[in-house]
Amino acid sequence: MLILDTGIREELKIVEKDLAEYLRAEGNASQVGDILRDVSLSGGKRLRPQLLLLAAQFGPFYKEKKERLCSLAALIEMVHAASLIHDDIVDDSPMRRGRPSIQSKYGKDRAVYAGDLVLSRIVKELFKGGFYQVGGLFGQAVEEMCIGELGQMQCLFDAETTVEQYIKNIDGKTAALCRLACAAGALESGAAQETAAQLILFGECFGRMFQIRDDLLDFVSDASSEGKLVRTDFREGILTLPVLYAVKTEAGGKPIRALLEKALRGQFSDADSEELVRLVRESGGIQDAKRELGRYAASANEALQGLPPCRARDILAGLVARMIQE
Amino acid sequence: MLILDTGIREELKIVEKDLAEYLRAEGNASQVGDILRDVSLSGGKRLRPQLLLLAAQFGPFYKEKKERLCSLAALIEMVHAASLIHDDIVDDSPMRRGRPSIQSKYGKDRAVYAGDLVLSRIVKELFKGGFYQVGGLFGQAVEEMCIGELGQMQCLFDAETTVEQYIKNIDGKTAALCRLACAAGALESGAAQETAAQLILFGECFGRMFQIRDDLLDFVSDASSEGKLVRTDFREGILTLPVLYAVKTEAGGKPIRALLEKALRGQFSDADSEELVRLVRESGGIQDAKRELGRYAASANEALQGLPPCRARDILAGLVARMIQE
Numbered sequence: 001m002l003i004l005d006t007g008i009r010e011e012l013k014i015v016e017k018d019l020a021e022y023l024r025a026e027g028n029a030s031q032v033g034d035i036l037r038d039v040s041l042s043g044g045k046r047l048r049p050q051l052l053l054l055a056a057q058f059g060p061f062y063k064e065k066k067e068r069l070c071s072l073a074a075l076i077e078m079v080h081a082a083s084l085i086h087d088d089i090v091d092d093s094p095m096r097r098g099r100p101s102i103q104s105k106y107g108k109d110r111a112v113y114a115g116d117l118v119l120s121r122i123v124k125e126l127f128k129g130g131f132y133q134v135g136g137l138f139g140q141a142v143e144e145m146c147i148g149e150l151g152q153m154q155c156l157f158d159a160e161t162t163v164e165q166y167i168k169n170i171d172g173k174t175a176a177l178c179r180l181a182c183a184a185g186a187l188e189s190g191a192a193q194e195t196a197a198q199l200i201l202f203g204e205c206f207g208r209m210f211q212i213r214d215d216l217l218d219f220v221s222d223a224s225s226e227g228k229l230v231r232t233d234f235r236e237g238i239l240t241l242p243v244l245y246a247v248k249t250e251a252g253g254k255p256i257r258a259l260l261e262k263a264l265r266g267q268f269s270d271a272d273s274e275e276l277v278r279l280v281r282e283s284g285g286i287q288d289a290k291r292e293l294g295r296y297a298a299s300a301n302e303a304l305q306g307l308p309p310c311r312a313r314d315i316l317a318g319l320v321a322r323m324i325q326e
Numbered sequence: 327m328l329i330l331d332t333g334i335r336e337e338l339k340i341v342e343k344d345l346a347e348y349l350r351a352e353g354n355a356s357q358v359g360d361i362l363r364d365v366s367l368s369g370g371k372r373l374r375p376q377l378l379l380l381a382a383q384f385g386p387f388y389k390e391k392k393e394r395l396c397s398l399a400a401l402i403e404m405v406h407a408a409s410l411i412h413d414d415i416v417d418d419s420p421m422r423r424g425r426p427s428i429q430s431k432y433g434k435d436r437a438v439y440a441g442d443l444v445l446s447r448i449v450k451e452l453f454k455g456g457f458y459q460v461g462g463l464f465g466q467a468v469e470e471m472c473i474g475e476l477g478q479m480q481c482l483f484d485a486e487t488t489v490e491q492y493i494k495n496i497d498g499k500t501a502a503l504c505r506l507a508c509a510a511g512a513l514e515s516g517a518a519q520e521t522a523a524q525l526i527l528f529g530e531c532f533g534r535m536f537q538i539r540d541d542l543l544d545f546v547s548d549a550s551s552e553g554k555l556v557r558t559d560f561r562e563g564i565l566t567l568p569v570l571y572a573v574k575t576e577a578g579g580k581p582i583r584a585l586l587e588k589a590l591r592g593q594f595s596d597a598d599s600e601e602l603v604r605l606v607r608e609s610g611g612i613q614d615a616k617r618e619l620g621r622y623a624a625s626a627n628e629a630l631q632g633l634p635p636c637r638a639r640d641i642l643a644g645l646v647a648r649m650i651q652e
Contacts, residue, residue, distance in 0.1 A: 031480050032473050086442060090435040109416040110479060112438060116412060117472040119442070123449055123465030132458060139449030146443040147358050153436060154357050 007311060008053050011070055015049045018074035022125055023118070035106060035114045039081055043097050048080055049073035051181035051206070055199045057312035059189025071129055072184050078122050079138065080177060083145055085115035090149070091236065134184040141180035148172015156237035157264050159247045159257050163292075166244055167208065174214075175207025198306040202316065205300035209323045212293045215240035219277055219286055220326075231273045235263050241292060243276070246285030255279055290324075297324045333637060334379050337396055341375050344400035348451055349444070361432060361440045365407055369423050374406055375399035377507035377532070381525045383638035385515025397455055398510050404448050405464065406503060409471055411441035416475070417562065460510040467506035474498015482563035483590050485573045485583050489618075492570055493534065500540075501533025524632040528642065531626035535649045538619045541566035545603055545612055557599045561589050567618060569602070572611030581605055616650075623650045 023040035025033035052073045056062050062069065087093070088101040089108045095101060103111035119142070126135040151169040155161040182203030186196035218231060219242050233240050237260070239247065246252035247260075259276050262268045280286060300320045307313050349366035351359035378399045382388050388395065413419070414427040415434045421427060429437035445468070452461040477495040481487040508529030512522035544557060545568050559566050563586070565573065572578035573586075585602050588594045606612060626646045633639050 030477060032476050035476070086438050089438055108434075110476060112412050112415055112441075113472040113475045115438075116441075116445070117469060117476075119445060120465045120468035120472060123452075124462050124469065125465075126449075126453075127458065127462035127465065130458070132453065132456070135461075136450050136453030139446045139451075139453060142446035143443060143450065146439040146446060149439045150358050150361070150436060150443075151356060 007315070008050065011053050011066065011073070012046060012049065014067065014070040015046065015053075015073045015077070018071050019077060022074060022078060022121055031106070031110070032117070035102065035110070035117070038099075038102060038105065039085070039114070039118060042081065042084075042099060044077070044080070046073075046077060047210075048076045048177055048181045051178060051203065052076055052185040054312045054316055055182040055185030055191075055203070056189040057310065058186060058195050058199060058307060059191035061188075061190040065189055068129065068131075069185065069188055071125070072131060072134065072188055073181075075122050075125055075131075075138070076177065076181050076184065078118055079142060079180075082115045082118035082122070083142075083177075085111055085118065087149070089115075090153075131188070134187050137180055137183055137187075141176045144172040144176035146172070148174075148176065152238060155239065157260055159239065159253075159260060161239050161244060163241070163244060166239070166241060170208060170211040171204070174211040175204050178207030178210065179203040195307060198303045202300050202303040205296045205303060206316075206320065206323075209293055209296045209300065209320070212241050212289060212296070213323050215242060216286065216289055216293070218242075219280055231276060234259075234273075234276060235268050237263060241289040242280050242285040244285075245288035246280040246283040249283040249285075252279050252283030252285065293324060333641070334376065337379050337392065337399070338372060338375065340393065340396040341372065341379075341399045341403070344397050345403060348400060348404060348447055357432070357436070358443070361428065361436070361443070364425075364428060364431065365411070365440070365444060368407065368410075368425060370403070370406070372399075372403060373536075374402045374503055374507045377504060377529065378402055378511040380638045380642055381508040381511030381517075381529070382515040383511075383636065384521050384525060384633060385512060385517035387514075387516040391515055394455065394457075395511065395514055397451070398457060398460065398514055399507075401448050401451055401457075401464070402503065402507050402510065404444055405468060405506075408441045408444035408448070409468075409503075411437055411444065413475070415441075416479075457514070460513050463506055463509055463513075467502045470498040470502035472498070474500075474502065478564060481565065483586055485565070485579075485586060487565055487570060489567070489570060492565070492567060496534060496537040497530070500537040501530050504533030504536065505529040521633060524629045528626050528629040531622045531629060532642075532645065532649070535619055535622045535626065535646070538567050538615055538622070539649050541568060542612065542615055542619070544568075545606055557602060560585070560599075560602060561594050563589060566615075568606050568611040568615040570611075571614035572606040572609040575609040575611075578605050578609030578611065619650055 020040055023036045025036040053069060056069045084096060085102045088096055088103045089111045092103075093101045094104045102114050106114065122138065126138060148169050148171060151165070152173060155165060155169065179200055180203070182199040183196065186199045191199065218233060218240065234243060243256065247256040256276065256279055259268065259272055262272055297320050301317065304313055304317055304320075346366055349362045351362040379395060382395045410422060411428045414422055414429045415437045418429075419427045420430045428440050432440065448464065452464060474495050474497060477491070478499060481491060481495065505526055506529070508525040509522065512525045517525065541559075544559060544566065560569060569582065573582040582602065582605055585594065585598050588598055623646050627643060630639055630643055630646075
C-alpha cells in the first residue's frame, strides 16, 4: 500500500542518490561503515520525502530549487531512519522492513550511537546546504517526536489514558514528521504563507490518519501486516485508538483491563489476543476509531480545498482516500 | 580539580542562564519536564564552555559578541550533557556527577529519547540564533563522538588494540568536543584563520590529555575518584592507555590478558583489581602513559606559542600545567 504514482519518479531518484551520499561510509572500514551501509540499504516507502516534494509543488520555486528540495527530502527520510533505530532499541524489535534491525544486529548499545550518528549527519548537511529557513523546524520535529514517545511510555498499561493524550502522543510520534515534510517543502519552495499553513495543517491531519490507520490494521488483519506482529502494541502496554475506545465502554472496560493486567505480567497468550480482537470489535472500538480517522480525513480534505487546484493537490487527495479505504 | 579562575565569571553566569532557558520545561508538566529539569540541574565543571570562551578571547569581536558566545558555550555544554545521557545507557552507570543518572532514574528506554531531546534543542537553538558559521561543526563533533564510541566498543576486551586506535577513539570520545569548543569560540569571535588553527590544535591536544589524565587517575588513586569506581573501565573491557602500554610488555602481556579473560567472564574480583594495578605499574604502563601525556602537553604548549600573548593564553597554559601535575 501507499506506493504512489506521484509523478515525481525522477526526483525520487535524486533523493536516493542524496541519501547514499549523506550516509556514505567512506574512510570507515570499521563497523561504522557497516552500520551506515545497513541504514542506507534499509529501504522504506519514502513517504515523507514524497510528502515534502508534493508540498513543494505549491511554491513558485519548485523547478529551480528541485535539487535543494531533493536534498531536504533525503534529510527528512534520515530523520525517520534515525528515529526507527532508536525506536527499535526501546521496542526490542528484531526486524525492520524485512531486515534485522540495527539493534538486533549490532546490539542496543551500538544502536544508540548509530541513531546519534545519523542525526549528526543530518545537522551537518542542514548547515552545509544552507537550509537556514527550515533547519530549525527539523530540530523542532525531533523534539516533538521525543516528547511523543516519552508521552506514550508514560501511558503504558494505563487504561485511563484519554483520547486527547493519545492524540498528543501520536502528534509527536508520527504527525510531527509529516507536518515537517509539508512545512519544509512549502517554505523552501517559497509557497505563500497561507498556502504553507494549509499544507502544514494537511500534514498534521495526514500524520494522525497514518497512525490511526496503522492502529486499525492491527485489528482488521489476522496475520502479520507489513512485518509487524499483530497485537504487539497491546502486549507491550500501548493502548492504540481502537483499544482505547473499547476500554471506555461498559462491555469492554472490565475484560480489556483484565487482559491488560495479563500483558503487564507477561502472560498475554495468543488466545488472549483473539479475545482482545473480539472485545474491541464488539464494543465498537473499531467503528469509533474509523470515525476518528474519517474526521481527520475530512480536515485533511478541507485543508486541501484551501489550496490551488493542481496535480499535486489531486495526489494528496488520493493519499487521503487511500487511508480511509477498507 | 580544574576549578578555574579564568576571569570569566560574569560570562559563566550568562551561560547558566542560557542553559536554564534552553532546557526549559515550560508546558511540560509530564515526565518530559522532570527529565529536562534533571538535565539542567546536573551540574558539572563547565569545562567546555570555559574553553570556548577562552578561545573566543583571541578574536576581535569578543566583547560585542559576548552574548552570542555565551549562548554557544551553553550549547556546547548541552552536547556534553546529551552525550553523557547516552553514554550512561551504554555503561549502565547508576550515578553521574553525584546524582542518579537519567538512565537509572527513568530507565534506558526513556534515556534514549531524553538524549535525543537535548540534541534536538541544540539544533533548534543553533538555527534560531543564526549560528550558521559554526552550526555544522556541532554536527561534525557529534559524528566524531559517535565514531569514537563505536570504535571503542569494537576494541573492547581486545589486547591487540594499538595505541593509534586508542588515540583515534579518544579523539572522538573526548577530544572532538574540546576541539569544537576552541573552533566555535575562535570562529564566532572572528579570530584570524591562523589563530583559529592554533586554537583548534590546542583543543585537540588538550582533549587527548584530558582523557589520558582520566585514565591515569584510575591507577594512581586507590579510592573512587570523581564518583567513578576505580578500574570500572577494565571490568567493562575498555583498555585505557596505561593498560594498553602494559599489556604490550613481556612482563605484563600474559598476566594482564589473563585478567582480561576474567573480566570478560565477569569474574574480575577486587583482588584482581589490585593485581592489575601492580602489573600496570611494574611493567611501566603508568610511566609510558605519562610520557604520552607529556608529549601532548608539549604540543598544546607549542600551539599556544603560536598565539599572541594575553591573559587567556596564560590561563590555557595553566590548564595544561594542571593536567600534568602529579
